[in-house]
Amino acid sequence: MVRITLVDYGMGNILSVQRAFEYCGGQVRISDNPRDIRNSDYLVLPGVGAFADGMKGLSERGLMEAIINFASKERPFLGICLGMQMMMGKSEEFGIHEGLGLIPGSVVKIPAQDMHGLRQKIPHIGWNALALPDSKENWQGTILAGIEIGETVYFVHSFTAVPANLSNRLADTSYNGQIISAAVQSGYLYGCQFHPEKSGMTGLRIIRNFINLNSV
Numbered sequence: 001m002v003r004i005t006l007v008d009y010g011m012g013n014i015l016s017v018q019r020a021f022e023y024c025g026g027q028v029r030i031s032d033n034p035r036d037i038r039n040s041d042y043l044v045l046p047g048v049g050a051f052a053d054g055m056k057g058l059s060e061r062g063l064m065e066a067i068i069n070f071a072s073k074e075r076p077f078l079g080i081c082l083g084m085q086m087m088m089g090k091s092e093e094f095g096i097h098e099g100l101g102l103i104p105g106s107v108v109k110i111p112a113q114d115m116h117g118l119r120q121k122i123p124h125i126g127w128n129a130l131a132l133p134d135s136k137e138n139w140q141g142t143i144l145a146g147i148e149i150g151e152t153v154y155f156v157h158s159f160t161a162v163p164a165n166l167s168n169r170l171a172d173t174s175y176n177g178q179i180i181s182a183a184v185q186s187g188y189l190y191g192c193q194f195h196p197e198k199s200g201m202t203g204l205r206i207i208r209n210f211i212n213l214n215s216v
Contacts (some may be wrong), residue, residue, distance in 0.1 A: 002211050003147040005040040005068065008032045009057035011082060012047040013197070020197035024207045034066035042211070043070050047082030051091040051107060051159070055099065062091050064100065071102050075188045076213045078143070082192030084184065085161050093159050103186045104164035110157070115177035123158040128173040128194075130182055135166040143190050144171060144183065151202045153182070153194040161193065188213070 004026045006014055007125035018028045021044070029036065037043060045067065047054050058064045071077050079087045088099045097197055099107070129150045132138070139145055157171070160180045163169055168188070171183040184191040191212065197204035 002042055002061040003027045003029065003040070004042040004044060004211070005036055006030045007037060007043065007045045007058075007063060007083075009047070009054065009061055009063060011049045011057050012056050013195075014046055017044065017046045017080065017197045020204065020207055021211070022203050024204055024211055026207075026211050032061045032063065037063060037066040038069050040075070042076045042078075042213075043067070044078045044080065045083035045086065046080045047086070049082055049158070051082065051085055051093040051099070052095070052097045053087050055097060058086070058100075060081060062193060067100060068102070071100075071189055074188050076210060077102075078210050079189075079191040080197075081193060081195055084193050085159060087184070087189065087191050088161050088163075091159065102189055103168050103184055103191070105162050105168070105184075106164075107159050107161050109159050110175065110180070111178065118176075120176050122158060124175050124180070125156050127154055128175065128182075131172045131174065132177075133166065133169040133172050135169055136171075139170070142170060142185060143192075143206050143213065145209055146205060147202060153192075153196065153199040153202055154184075155194045157193060161191070 085107045087102040088105040089101045091097045169187040173182040196206045
């Protein structure tokens with residue numbers, strides 16, 4: 001059974017993530033111990049809330065170095081929602097804040113107007129379809145293997161990650177015509193802006209793909 005560590009830094013819906021991973025066959029440990037994180041087989045960084053608060057939670061627990069160390073070892077890593085955003089180099093949420101720098105890029109606010117200049121609801125909440133970015137031919141061999149283009153997943157966010165390199169965009173979605181990064185990848189490092197644990201059967205397939213990453 002795959003051993004998975006969920007990083008506990010005081011932010012978010014960690015129990016619902018735990019239940020989803022256990023349902024999919026993972027052996028889950030919740031930890032805020034740097035040693036556990038460095039020695040994990042698989043690591044998941046969940047989270048909801050503000051970027052600065054999330055980074056503060058990691059820093060206060062001495063987890064930043066441990067996460068960066070884990071990510072350097074080519075082991076499966078998944079950031080969810082705020083966790084994906086913290087993988088970036090910086091965020092513009094309520095000032096400029098440094099991230100983990102696992103994937104080059106920044107986190108910016110979703111515009112308050114849509115492509116036609118009309119006011120749109122922020123945060124972006126709801127089910128949106130996954131799309132294949134121009135830089136990708138398919139999702140084979142990734143956590144999205146077997147997912148059809150157009151399948152919907154559940155989003156709740158006001159800010160969005162913008163990878164510096166197009167090659168790091170694994171999946172996009174459209175919010176009133178504006179393209180948003182739905183998932184990112186760099187080697188074994190993955191991030192989902194959406195919540196796979198709240199995305200029904202599609203989300204569970206993505207979690208299973210992550211658990212079986214070396215065989216998808």
